[in-house]
Amino acid sequence: MRSERPPVLLAALAIVGVAFFILPLVGLLARAPWETALGDLTTPEALTALRLSFVVSIAATALALLLGVPLAWVYARVPFRGRDVVRALTTLPMILPPVVGGVALLFAFGRRGLFGQALDAIGIRLPFTTAGAVLAATFVAMPFLVLTVEAGLRSMDRRYEDAARTLGAGRWLVFRRVTLPLIAPSVFAGAVLCWARALGEFGATITFAGNLPGTTQTLPLAVYIALETRPEVAVMLSLVLLAVSLAILIAMRDRYLRSF
Amino acid sequence: MRSRAAYALVIAAGVLVGACSRSSTGVDVPLAGEVTVFAASSLVDAFEQIGAEMSKANPDARFTFNFGSSSTLATQITNGAPADLFASADEANMQKIVDAELADGVPSAFASNRLQIAVATGNPKKISGLADLARPDVVLVLAAPTVPAGKYALDALGKAGVVARPASLEVDVRAVLNKVSLGEADAGIVYVTDVKSAVARVAGVEIPEQHQVTARYPVAVVKGSKNAALANRFIEYLVSPEGQSILATYGFSRP
Numbered sequence: 001m002r003s004e005r006p007p008v009l010l011a012a013l014a015i016v017g018v019a020f021f022i023l024p025l026v027g028l029l030a031r032a033p034w035e036t037a038l039g040d041l042t043t044p045e046a047l048t049a050l051r052l053s054f055v056v057s058i059a060a061t062a063l064a065l066l067l068g069v070p071l072a073w074v075y076a077r078v079p080f081r082g083r084d085v086v087r088a089l090t091t092l093p094m095i096l097p098p099v100v101g102g103v104a105l106l107f108a109f110g111r112r113g114l115f116g117q118a119l120d121a122i123g124i125r126l127p128f129t130t131a132g133a134v135l136a137a138t139f140v141a142m143p144f145l146v147l148t149v150e151a152g153l154r155s156m157d158r159r160y161e162d163a164a165r166t167l168g169a170g171r172w173l174v175f176r177r178v179t180l181p182l183i184a185p186s187v188f189a190g191a192v193l194c195w196a197r198a199l200g201e202f203g204a205t206i207t208f209a210g211n212l213p214g215t216t217q218t219l220p221l222a223v224y225i226a227l228e229t230r231p232e233v234a235v236m237l238s239l240v241l242l243a244v245s246l247a248i249l250i251a252m253r254d255r256y257l258r259s260f
Numbered sequence: 261m262r263s264r265a266a267y268a269l270v271i272a273a274g275v276l277v278g279a280c281s282r283s284s285t286g287v288d289v290p291l292a293g294e295v296t297v298f299a300a301s302s303l304v305d306a307f308e309q310i311g312a313e314m315s316k317a318n319p320d321a322r323f324t325f326n327f328g329s330s331s332t333l334a335t336q337i338t339n340g341a342p343a344d345l346f347a348s349a350d351e352a353n354m355q356k357i358v359d360a361e362l363a364d365g366v367p368s369a370f371a372s373n374r375l376q377i378a379v380a381t382g383n384p385k386k387i388s389g390l391a392d393l394a395r396p397d398v399v400l401v402l403a404a405p406t407v408p409a410g411k412y413a414l415d416a417l418g419k420a421g422v423v424a425r426p427a428s429l430e431v432d433v434r435a436v437l438n439k440v441s442l443g444e445a446d447a448g449i450v451y452v453t454d455v456k457s458a459v460a461r462v463a464g465v466e467i468p469e470q471h472q473v474t475a476r477y478p479v480a481v482v483k484g485s486k487n488a489a490l491a492n493r494f495i496e497y498l499v500s501p502e503g504q505s506i507l508a509t510y511g512f513s514r515p
Contacts, residue, residue, distance in 0.1 A: 210429075
């Protein structure tokens with residue numbers, strides 16, 4: 001990359017742009033109760049939320065992998081009519097307000113929802129359950145995985161697949177033994193992004209799954225509730241989320257900046 | 261220092277305007293300006309109507325509302341949110357504002373509220389009192405114990421000696437009402453006024469006197485308000501016979 005001296009105005013605006021993102025973090029760090037940090041993070045409510053968030057975000061990522069990798073494959077390899085519209089529909093949660101997603105989930109899978117009534121009849125209840133929290137997290141996080149994997153599939157060298165096919169391998173074998181290993185970095189990156197998004201999920205969860213410690217109260221919900229009564233716990237939990245997100249972005253920097 | 265001087269000026273101007281707004285005949289002169297009201301979510305319907313009435317009487321005045329749980333609002337105000345007025349659903353959260361020296365004057369009580377059990381229309385689960393809320397076939401939702409409605413609900417359950425296992429602790433009382441009106445929950449403990457506001461979608465089950473909890477609503481002008489005169493006018497209207505009768509139509513009782 002060629003280094004260049006920027007015009008003063010650009011540099012000034014860029015500095016404001018940086019400050020815009022850094023100042024809130026500084027504010028958070030300034031309020032962090034470092035002396036009691038460990039104590040705040042090991043309060044029962046914090047531990048419960050940490051544990052639940054871990055379970056929910058991992059389960060959501062697993063579900064997203066199970067459904068998202070095949071979906072990405074279809075998007076990348078099968079040029080069907082209306083593919084762009086379907087892709088747009090399945091990536092909508094990336095920009096949709098999560099609360100809207102939660103309301104939509106409620107109307108679909110809630111107890112009186114369109115499909116929820118049938119689920120209820122066979123004894124499956126999603127709202128107010130950990131499964132509901134997983135569903136909400138998957139809903140908002142899976143698009144990150146799908147798009148990342150699809151990009152990986154589109155940029156891979158397809159001649160390896162062709163070679164395998166000419167040597168007599170079936171479609172499923174090619175996918176499993178050739179395609180999947182080749183796109184493994186994309187799948188991994190997509191899974192990590194998806195996991196980070198699932199970890200931070202708030203709106204859809206509180207709307208669809210509710211807020212009960214140990215069952216549906218994930219880290220962001222615990223932060224919101226604790227802010228009013230135990231702000232120091234809220235700040236420490238926020239810092240945990242922040243550290244995780246920052247670590248992921250730094251670890252993934254090559255993926256997103258290399259091409260520019 | 262300069263900003264402090266500016267604040268002092270603004271407050272002084274506010275006091276002056278306040279002093280001048282009432283003409284010598286005692287008739288209220290219309291006031292102009294904008295007032296941001298931070299109010300407990302149980303006040304949504306009543307305050308929107310009161311805001312509309314106030315705007316009629318003061319055509320150049322604008323009232324903006326920020327509704328939420330009283331505890332969220334108190335946190336926002338103590339962190340510097342630009343509120344002119346704070347109406348809380350309990351005294352504890354108002355006290356946070358007073359303790360932070362952010363209340364202009366002594367908060368005044370303007371209404372009170374009582375609890376009721378919200379159930380689906382027609383009461384299909386045949387819930388007749390607090391004791392039924394502990395039944396395993398009843399999905400119960402409460403407000404989080406950090407918000408007034410949640411604290412009051414726990415008080416009422418405690419008085420009745422009922423150990424309930426809520427399915428969710430919602431962020432404010434309106435979220436509890438929504439979970440019941442959407443059919444996700446069979447019952448929720450809310451205010452009488454909440455049931456009244458959603459009478460087409462939910463029914464109310466009375467809580468007997470000995471288990472009742474009275475919620476008192478205080479209101480105060482927030483220090484540093486740019487339009488304290490108009491904010492005070494809002495409070496005057498709240499406690500006036502007109503204001504009280506509007507509050508009564510939504511189910512609030514006198515303070």
